[in-house]
């Protein structure tokens with residue numbers, strides 16, 4: 001629920017008035033998004049992913065058949081890694097161990113391969129475009145590693161997740177008869193966690209992927225409601241108004257170690273979707289809230305000082321849960337009577353108190369914040385939360401009037417990298433880099 005009292009009063013918004021005034025605009029945005037969801041060119045295919053039960057079944061079937069697989073090397077970067085990484089950290093542990101290779105620093109990659117047994121490792125290479133240099137480089141290394149150890153049996157230990165047509169991975173998988181899953185063409189990387197991009201590694205890790213999709217469906221249902229009941233439209237409005245009023249940094253701060261990687265996924269989602277130079281009519285706008293990651297209670301001893309007393313430039317969104325799966329009671333200890341206020345309490349009680357206290361400390365210093373309360377940390381509620389945040393991003397795209405589903409800035413960086421490494425077809429960019437002295 002959106003706790004409006006935490007958003008105001010002075011530095012924030014008078015919530016009910018703002019919501020009422022914005023309702024027609026939010027409902028027009030909702031209608032536009034749902035209408036465009038039928039158009040493959042609009043890149044809104046992610047709204048339909050939670051309904052794709054055939055994909056869910058094939059992913060589950062594949063995961064069940066992987067006897068003898070103890071470890072999974074997940075090769076992907078950005079949207080092809082961050083969602084599964086965040087959800088594995090929160091919910092994994094009962095199946096295979098996932099190891100994400102989402103950087104090209106040689107030492108950690110080499111150290112990881114040294115630790116793993118190729119005979120018990122499955123390599124899942126994930127790339128929507130099927131060309132990203134970091135992922136392809138990791139794949140070349142992993143292929144060599146598997147082949148050296150397993151000979152012709154390497155093919156049983158590779159599964160590909162990519163676009164049905166684009167890129168080099170699809171034809172490569174066909175040539176070698178590798179199992180290959182599809183990323184629908186109208187689903188962009190950072191919106192792909194509920195496609196096989198996220199579902200496949202998560203199913204292998206033993207996560208309840210059906211539960212994730214059920215929660216995600218609930219977020220989609222809320223995104224159909226009128227403004228008064230449309231939670232993603234409401235949080236988008238809160239974010240948008242905060243940005244307009246000078247809170248240009250949007251903090252996501254879950255009170256949970258299990259959710260510590262969720263903000264990294266959110267940072268990418270908001271940064272790539274909303275950080276745009278041009279609006280949809282082509283005017284220069286340079287918009288986009290700067291997303292910032294924090295984790296409670298850890299960051300109470302770091303960033304919260306800045307959030308409470310630093311510049312009035314942040315909207316802080318807390319995520320907390322109401323029920324612990326396990327809890328630990330704090331025992332009394334002779335000689336430590338000064339800690340008597342803790343005796344008999346539980347760790348979870350302390351965590352909850354920290355979250356409530358910090359939210360109040362910010363509100364009291366007139367720092368806008370709101371709290372997303374999850375009943376518990378499980379697949380259903382996290383499925384809801386991620387899809388909710390994707391919907392929030394889509395609504396924000398409408399409010400800022402930008403295309404939330406492209407990433408020209410990222411693409412340019414990729415092209416410069418290809419040029420620096422001498423990829424054919426990039427000679428002009430290579431010449432430009434040479435003139436600028438970039439090596």
Ligand code: PA5
Pocket residue numbers: 077078079080126127128129130131132135188189190191272407410
């Ligand atoms: O969200 C995005 O589109 C990007 O972050 C991509 O996911 C990232 O660049 C990786 O691209 P690909 O999956 O094509 O290798």
